[in-house]
Amino acid sequence: MNKIKGNEEVLLHPGSSYWGDVWLQFKKHKGALIGAILFFSIVIAVMIGPFLWPFEANGIDIRSRNQGPSFLHPFGTDQLGRDTFARMIAGGRTSITVGLAAMFLAIFLGTLVGIVAGYFKKLDGLLMRFTDLFLSLPLLPLLLLMMFLFREPLSVAYGPEKGMFILIVVSIGITSWMPTARIVRGDVLALKQREFVIAARSIGTSDQRIIVRHILPNILSPILVSATLGIANAIITESALSFLGLGFPPDFPTWGRLLNDAVDYLQLYPERVMWPGLAISLTVLSINFLGDGLRDALDPRIRGR
Amino acid sequence: MFDYTVRRLLIAVPTLVIISLVIFLVLSLAPNDPMAQVPMTVPPEVKEKMREALGLGQPLYVQFWKWLVQFFWIEPQVFIDHYFGTQFAEGKLRVISWQTRAPVMDTVVERLPQTLWVVGMSYVVAIAISIPIGIYSAYKQYSVFDQAGTFITMVGYSIPPFFTGPLVIVIFAVNLEWFPSTYDTLHKVVDWDSFVIQMRQMVLPVMVLAIQGTAQISRYMRSAILDNLNQDYVRTARAKGLSESIVILVHVLRNSMIPVVTVIALNLPLIFGGAIITEQVFKVNGIGQQLILAIYANDLPTIQTLTFIFAFLIVGMNLIADVLYAILDPRIRYE
Numbered sequence: 001m002n003k004i005k006g007n008e009e010v011l012l013h014p015g016s017s018y019w020g021d022v023w024l025q026f027k028k029h030k031g032a033l034i035g036a037i038l039f040f041s042i043v044i045a046v047m048i049g050p051f052l053w054p055f056e057a058n059g060i061d062i063r064s065r066n067q068g069p070s071f072l073h074p075f076g077t078d079q080l081g082r083d084t085f086a087r088m089i090a091g092g093r094t095s096i097t098v099g100l101a102a103m104f105l106a107i108f109l110g111t112l113v114g115i116v117a118g119y120f121k122k123l124d125g126l127l128m129r130f131t132d133l134f135l136s137l138p139l140l141p142l143l144l145l146m147m148f149l150f151r152e153p154l155s156v157a158y159g160p161e162k163g164m165f166i167l168i169v170v171s172i173g174i175t176s177w178m179p180t181a182r183i184v185r186g187d188v189l190a191l192k193q194r195e196f197v198i199a200a201r202s203i204g205t206s207d208q209r210i211i212v213r214h215i216l217p218n219i220l221s222p223i224l225v226s227a228t229l230g231i232a233n234a235i236i237t238e239s240a241l242s243f244l245g246l247g248f249p250p251d252f253p254t255w256g257r258l259l260n261d262a263v264d265y266l267q268l269y270p271e272r273v274m275w276p277g278l279a280i281s282l283t284v285l286s287i288n289f290l291g292d293g294l295r296d297a298l299d300p301r302i303r304g305r
Numbered sequence: 306m307f308d309y310t311v312r313r314l315l316i317a318v319p320t321l322v323i324i325s326l327v328i329f330l331v332l333s334l335a336p337n338d339p340m341a342q343v344p345m346t347v348p349p350e351v352k353e354k355m356r357e358a359l360g361l362g363q364p365l366y367v368q369f370w371k372w373l374v375q376f377f378w379i380e381p382q383v384f385i386d387h388y389f390g391t392q393f394a395e396g397k398l399r400v401i402s403w404q405t406r407a408p409v410m411d412t413v414v415e416r417l418p419q420t421l422w423v424v425g426m427s428y429v430v431a432i433a434i435s436i437p438i439g440i441y442s443a444y445k446q447y448s449v450f451d452q453a454g455t456f457i458t459m460v461g462y463s464i465p466p467f468f469t470g471p472l473v474i475v476i477f478a479v480n481l482e483w484f485p486s487t488y489d490t491l492h493k494v495v496d497w498d499s500f501v502i503q504m505r506q507m508v509l510p511v512m513v514l515a516i517q518g519t520a521q522i523s524r525y526m527r528s529a530i531l532d533n534l535n536q537d538y539v540r541t542a543r544a545k546g547l548s549e550s551i552v553i554l555v556h557v558l559r560n561s562m563i564p565v566v567t568v569i570a571l572n573l574p575l576i577f578g579g580a581i582i583t584e585q586v587f588k589v590n591g592i593g594q595q596l597i598l599a600i601y602a603n604d605l606p607t608i609q610t611l612t613f614i615f616a617f618l619i620v621g622m623n624l625i626a627d628v629l630y631a632i633l634d635p636r637i638r639y640e
């Protein structure tokens with residue numbers, strides 16, 4: 001295509017591209033913008049925090065135990081004199097890594113099941129019954145069960161921390177793909193009837209290529225939204241498991257674990273519950289706002305209003 | 306309509322059987338030894354006998370079949386015996402807990418009222434709060450109230466119960482000393498004073514569970530009302546001179562309740578899931594706590610039975626939601 005030189009500015013004004021439009025709409029949602037900024041700051045803080053902060057998460061200093069907030073220890077210290085701020089950073093690192101990894105697994109499974117069910121009619125009934133079945137499972141009890149039963153062998157096989165990480169990520173992943181699968185299936189069913197897919201098939205494009213080139217790019221936005229909300233869900237689930245004492249080993253901090261430890265000292269040091277609790281809530285809240293804004297921004301019916 | 310209900314019921318039965326099979330397989334695939342707690346001095350051949358006595362020597366399908374028979378055939382008989390004084394289940398083997406050596410269902414029946422009281426109350430409270438909030442924020446869309454309501458529901462939705470629990474304990478039990486921090490299940494309601502004590506100890510757990518329920522239901526309520534407000538029948542109702550309160554509270558509300566009622570039914574199992582955590586925080590001895598105790602004690606029959614009860618609740622509520630939807634909305638016809 002030839003572009004006329006004088007018109008270039010008009011054509012390239014921000015918002016002329018798809019993602020430009022999305023960004024324009026996203027910016028309008030103040031809550032989503034604040035949520036995005038907050039979430040990315042938390043992620044950056046927990047990722048680079050351990051390199052900047054002088055205290056170690058497991059560095060015991062028994063002489064300065066049970067201290068309140070001070071200049072040296074902004075969040076105080078725990079019953080073994082470990083710096084709470086350092087533990088919060090380390091805990092956040094684990095919680096957010098678990099959240100991201102579990103989300104990727106859930107999204108991968110959900111997208112796979114959704115596309116296969118939506119695209120191949122023969123498998124649709126079977127896969128959707130399978131999804132319904134998973135939706136009817138009592139997830140929290142089952143997760144607790146999986147934690148309890150498979151903790152030992154995985155710890156032996158991969159070491160206590162890595163084994164637990166694999167176990168938690170896999171169990172959260174395989175119990176939270178169902179909503180994504182349903183959304184993706186619905187969208188694929190609708191897309192399959194669209195002209196461009198029929199045209200692609202009429203010139204002999206293979207199923208695999210149609211899925212990768214034509215269907216996947218068009219279902220990216222619902223996947224993106226459920227991915228965002230999936231992180232929040234995974235973080236909450238991991239924290240709940242750690243809170244019930246069935247998560248990571250005790251010396252390995254996560255936000256849920258820190259909250260669980262703090263509950264034992266609820267009467268004496270009530271402020272200790274606040275840090276991990278606030279961290280979980282703020283992260284989840286910011287992700288939920290981010291997801292809300294993304295949903296609006298990626299929905300062409302709402303965009304531009 | 307009747308056909309539809311029967312068909313849904315018929316689908317629910319295999320679903321439940323498959324779910325119980327899944328739970329059973331997860332439990333039996335687990336590389337755990339229920340004999341691990343037995344002292345080392347017990348000779349191996351005795352251990353083998355104990356294992357057989359627990360029914361562990363048999364093939365998996367026999368074990369599964371026995372559990373099915375015990376749970377679906379013998380337990381209902383026990384139930385009937387208890388209420389009608391018959392003797393159907395006399396001498397038959399029930400699902401026995403390895404932990405207490407007593408029938409699992411006896412413990413469940415002991416503990417279920419606590420869970421039901423707390424969960425039920427919290428749900429009633431959540432519905433009573435969220436419906437007016439949903440109506441008003443939809444009616445005054447984008448007003449300050451709506452904005453604040455959306456923000457608060459988002460916050461309530463994001464804060465997990467294992468944080469709100471300790472938080473309300475710190476605020477209301479430790480600092481203000483208004484309510485007790487734990488739930489005393491031995492407490493019996495005999496007169497007005499003990500009733501007040503019972504209500505006081507229920508406030509905090511109910512509050513924690515109600516926060517989550519309120520956040521979800523009010524959002525659905527708001528969007529359901531918004532969907533209906535622009536419909537033609539609303540304009541007609543206003544045009545014929547009905548007062549605004551009748552238009553909203555009678556015409557719009559009745560139509561908006563259709564999706565909300567199903568959401569209420571569908572969310573109930575989630576609240577039960579939250580009750581596992583809340584019971585742990587407030588030391589309520591309900592079935593959620595029983596599940597945690599059973600998991601820690603490696604008590605497989607109890608775990609199997611309780612997990613299945615949770616599954617039963619989910620499937621049952623899904624069924625109720627579907628049937629209610631069909632009853633409430635005459636536009637929906639299932640053939």
